Amino acid sequence: MDESTLIQLASQHNEQACEALVFEHQQAVFRLAYLFTGDPDEAEDVTQESFIRAFRFLDKFDPERSFRPWVLSIAANLARNRLRSFKRYLSILKGAARREQERASIDPSQPTPAADAQELWRTVRKMSLEDQQVIYLRYFLELSEEETSAALQIPEGTVKSRLHRALSRLRARLEPERTDAVKGGNP
Amino acid sequence: MSEIPEFNPPADQLENSFESQLIRTTRSFPYPPVPDLSQAVLNRLASRRQRRTRRTLVVVGVLAALLLAVVLFVPPVRAAILEWIRIGAVRIFLVQPTPTATPTARPGNFATFVPTSEPTSTPLSSVLDLSGQTTLADAQSKSGFSIRLPAYPADLGLPDHVFVQDLGGTAVVLVWMDRAQPDHVKLSLTESASDTILFQKFAPKSIENATVNGQTALWMDGPYLLVSGAGDATYTRLVAAGHTLVWSDGQLSYRLEIRSDLVSAIRLAESLRPEP
Numbered sequence: 001m002d003e004s005t006l007i008q009l010a011s012q013h014n015e016q017a018c019e020a021l022v023f024e025h026q027q028a029v030f031r032l033a034y035l036f037t038g039d040p041d042e043a044e045d046v047t048q049e050s051f052i053r054a055f056r057f058l059d060k061f062d063p064e065r066s067f068r069p070w071v072l073s074i075a076a077n078l079a080r081n082r083l084r085s086f087k088r089y090l091s092i093l094k095g096a097a098r099r100e101q102e103r104a105s106i107d108p109s110q111p112t113p114a115a116d117a118q119e120l121w122r123t124v125r126k127m128s129l130e131d132q133q134v135i136y137l138r139y140f141l142e143l144s145e146e147e148t149s150a151a152l153q154i155p156e157g158t159v160k161s162r163l164h165r166a167l168s169r170l171r172a173r174l175e176p177e178r179t180d181a182v183k184g185g186n187p
Numbered sequence: 188m189s190e191i192p193e194f195n196p197p198a199d200q201l202e203n204s205f206e207s208q209l210i211r212t213t214r215s216f217p218y219p220p221v222p223d224l225s226q227a228v229l230n231r232l233a234s235r236r237q238r239r240t241r242r243t244l245v246v247v248g249v250l251a252a253l254l255l256a257v258v259l260f261v262p263p264v265r266a267a268i269l270e271w272i273r274i275g276a277v278r279i280f281l282v283q284p285t286p287t288a289t290p291t292a293r294p295g296n297f298a299t300f301v302p303t304s305e306p307t308s309t310p311l312s313s314v315l316d317l318s319g320q321t322t323l324a325d326a327q328s329k330s331g332f333s334i335r336l337p338a339y340p341a342d343l344g345l346p347d348h349v350f351v352q353d354l355g356g357t358a359v360v361l362v363w364m365d366r367a368q369p370d371h372v373k374l375s376l377t378e379s380a381s382d383t384i385l386f387q388k389f390a391p392k393s394i395e396n397a398t399v400n401g402q403t404a405l406w407m408d409g410p411y412l413l414v415s416g417a418g419d420a421t422y423t424r425l426v427a428a429g430h431t432l433v434w435s436d437g438q439l440s441y442r443l444e445i446r447s448d449l450v451s452a453i454r455l456a457e458s459l460r461p462e463p
Contacts, residue, residue: 018228018229019225019226022228022229026221026223026224026225030224031221034219048224048231052232055228057369060347060364112215113215114216120212120213139210140213167205167206170209
């Protein structure tokens with residue numbers, strides 16, 4: 001069954017269609033939520049809420065459009081709002097111990113692809129939420145420019161210029177870290 | 188960060204090289220395992236629908252009971268509430284704190300209304316809960332009058348939802364959603380050619396005189412209770428926020444619910460044109 005049919009059925013509260021849409025897109029939504037929040041529990045909550053909101057307003061959605069960018073844009077907004085909320089602090093307290101464990105399991109003196117990716121992520125997380133969003137969508141989730149444009153609800157030309165500026169700022173942040181690392185003998 | 192790019196490729200390749208290395212790096216990102224959330228989402232959807240229905244019934248039920256109590260059991264208020272203004276198919280009941288405070292300089296006709304039976308109403312939480320949703324073309328064929336659409340604002344477009352209501356007379360309800368907030372109603376326009384009263388409003392927060400195309404109009408602030416229909420089958424809805432403009436044009440009555448100011452509402456009202 002194609003996605004537009006699933007969307008039409010889901011808009012009529014068909015549970016199987018809703019389930020199929022969640023199953024198909026939950027990985028991308030969960031990963032985006034995790035990149036923003038850094039907490040699996042929060043990411044799970046954001047993912048659930050994103051689908052619930054998407055299904056509530058499905059009758060306004062054009063079934064000919066792709067579902068993924070739309071639900072990702074909802075997830076990004078929810079995750080960004082959580083970053084600003086008090087609930088975030090409670091979650092940080094709860095998840096602090098677990099994250100420390102995760103960090104400890106990756107030895108920074110032994111560079112691995114996963115450690116590099118985490119270090120890159122930590123650098124991206126210091127950037128503005130707008131920069132984070134475009135970098136996560138385009139490079140972490142590998143959305144096309146067209147899908148990124150749909151998820152951000154901006155023209156593709158604007159995606160390109162926003163990406164260009166975000167990458168410049170990311171490069172600027174990465175350069176000093178690289179220089180420090182070289183001076184310290186740990187390239 | 189061994190996989191983070193070197194920053195010395197030729198200038199024209201700089202960004203592409205950087206981008207490709209970024210993607211290579213991010214592919215190794217250690218995401219936590221993704222739980223299967225489909226059942227949890229379905230459960231939350233079902234429970235949300237049940238909660239919403241229960242909450243709506245409780246709120247509207249309490250309001251309806253309070254209103255009925257005021258109308259029937261509080262003599263001073265009852266005496267005052269029975270004063271009303273009528274514009275076309277819309278009747279507005281005025282609540283005054285004492286029976287001696289007579290409203291002045293209000294347009295329309297005042298009269299005394301004595302309820303003959305207790306109303307039995309279906310509570311609604313939103314205009315979108317109305318039954319009778321249909322297409323504009325179908326509404327046009329069923330209504331028996333020429334449906335008019337606003338030409339202002341220019342980018343308003345056609346209504347997102349159209350309802351045809353048989354309330355003892357036919358009423359057409361046109362609803363436009365807010366594009367920036369798709370779950371919010373931007374405005375709703377009710378049109379009716381009925382010569383009987385189809386809508387009754389109870390105790391708006393404030394009422395202001397206005398004119399639309401030189402005809403008397405009323406501009407009201409929420410919150411107030413709106414009862415749609417006649418006889419035993421009615422709908423009850425609490426208009427919690429926003430404003431309402433009511434006016435008539437010949438045999439046609441109009442009721443515009445809008446989150447805007449009076450000037451914009453009048454401009455929209457005066458821009459109504461027959462559907463092309």
